[in-house]
Amino acid sequence: MMNVTQAFRGSILYFTGDPQCDDQAVVWHEDGLLLLNGETIVASGAYASLRDKLPEHISLTDYSGKLIMPGFVDTHVHYPQTDIIASPAEGLLPWLETYTFPAESQFGDHEYAQEVAAFFLDELLKNGTTTAMVYSTVHKESADAFFGISHQRNLRMVTGKVLMDRNCPDYLQDTAESGARDSEDLIRKWHGRGRQLYALTPRFAPCSTNEQLGLTGELARQYPDTFIQTHVAENKDECAWARSLFPSARSYLDIYDQFGLMRERAMYAHCIWLDETDTRRMAETGSAISVCPTSNLFLGSGLFDFSSAEQHQVRLSIATDVGGGTSFSMLQTMNEMHKVARMGGYHLNALRMFYYATLGGAKAMQLEHQIGTLQAGTEADFIVLNPKATQLLSRRTENADSLEEMLFAIAMLGDDRTIEATYAAGIRQK
Incomplete structure (x- = not known):
């Protein structure tokens, strides 16, 4: 059993590369789980495949219906x-x-x-x-x-x-x-x-x-x-x-x-x-x-x-x-x-914009092994986006028929109200 101190359930999104160049660079789990050990991410993936790794004493923070992604x-x-x-x-x-x-x-x-x-x-x-x-x-x-x-x-x-x-x-x-x-x-x-x-x-x-x-x-x-x-x-x-x-x-x-x-x-x-x-x-x-x-x-x-x-x-x-x-x-x-x-x-497109704002920025800074991702071993800096943060955004995202369409609506209509929570080094800051 891996050492886990915090667990978060929600839709998981991050990138392993530029989605323009690699169709497999988008990691998306509609029902996902993010596991931390202190300041470090120890695992992220589908809830169904990771739930058995949860220690019994760890309480689960449930962000179901929301997006968990790198800060x-x-x-x-x-x-x-x-x-x-x-x-x-x-x-x-x-x-x-x-x-x-x-x-x-x-x-x-x-x-x-x-x-x-x-x-x-x-x-x-x-x-x-x-x-x-x-x-x-x-x-x-x-x-x-x-x-x-x-x-x-x-x-x-x-x-x-x-x-x-x-x-x-x-x-x-x-x-x-x-x-x-x-x-x-x-x-x-x-x-x-x-x-x-x-x-x-x-x-x-x-x-x-x-x-x-x-x-x-x-x-x-x-x-x-x-x-x-x-x-x-x-x-x-x-x-x-x-x-x-x-x-x-x-x-x-x-x-x-x-x-x-x-x-x-x-x-x-x-x-x-x-x-x-x-x-x-x-x-x-x-x-x-x-x-x-x-x-x-x-x-x-x-x-x-x-x-x-x-x-x-x-x-x-x-x-x-x-x-x-x-x-x-x-x-x-x-x-x-x-x-x-x-x-x-x-x-x-929206996938590319969210890439630039996360892993792309980290790569530009030569920090992609530390930030900009939810891969195991990286720093636990992540955010939670609420696609229903405003009435207009909620109406639009309810009708989205793809990840791209949902992200595009968030980029066009979102602001600070869309940020449900911000975590840095595993500690909630907002």
Whole structure:
């Protein structure tokens, strides 16, 4: 008899690969059972085949009629922008100057950063997100505060101190040396401590000098299991600005490549205005793209090219990009993602969207053996979706005649109300 501490009954859904490429990649048990031993999944499958493995003393949490699936993975989001979500602006660069930079100025205050981090994590969990790649601010205190709150809750989170040594307000500017020193201090304190992971975080190339990007590349080589996160090719004006600052680079993306910042565990947000050479280079280096449809539409940045990414087999994931994004909900983000794809002549079905939000995100982060799945031996981060959470959703899903149709309705009509429960490391968080 296996050692089991918790058991959950409900419909089980997870992926073993990209459902676009493998018809057998969808694991679906309409009447399923999920078994945990502490923080770890020990088994998942059909209730009929696993019920005999249940110890007599274990009480069963019954979510029959609901979907149990891996927690969502949000690969690009800014916790210091929580309080400026839904702020009006004419575009990306004015939005940064008017709202973002002033808001971020407050995060040198450790207590203030802790309060915002706690609220931010509550919002993620309420929306079913159990892992995120998170931006802090230029202040060392902002990353330290976020890690502290996440560590207390035993969440699998990634963040990093933002690096900016030019083209930003003086009150948010570090130096190449101080940025590298603070980053290394935070790596040594937090990377791999409990479930916390560090990301080297140059905000975007125009805000860093050659010296800063060079030192960041050195840290990336010195600590190869850290993450790298930044922005690229989000907005045409931003692209032109980046090219003017780095005239020797072939493209905006090439700036990062020249400094050794393209590798596995490197996450590039947006990537709307990449050319074919850039996209091919993403695939060659194992770098990943974080697609941010909600913020791209909100800021009028452009439409992501799914066909090109698929052609070159680039690792893709999905992200809310709060506060440019207007919702913490990955379901609402899927809704916008589907529409962006359609505007580009590409059909993105529901199975693929849920894959990107779970195992696809984990694969993009090189964490697929830990999160994004319900396979035995992985971390017990999972959520429960209620297909009858609202009257409209209930009416629509009652008429669904396939898994695809039900998931599509949930993606189009769902929000935080659809998340019945969120578990991280086996502990209910919502």
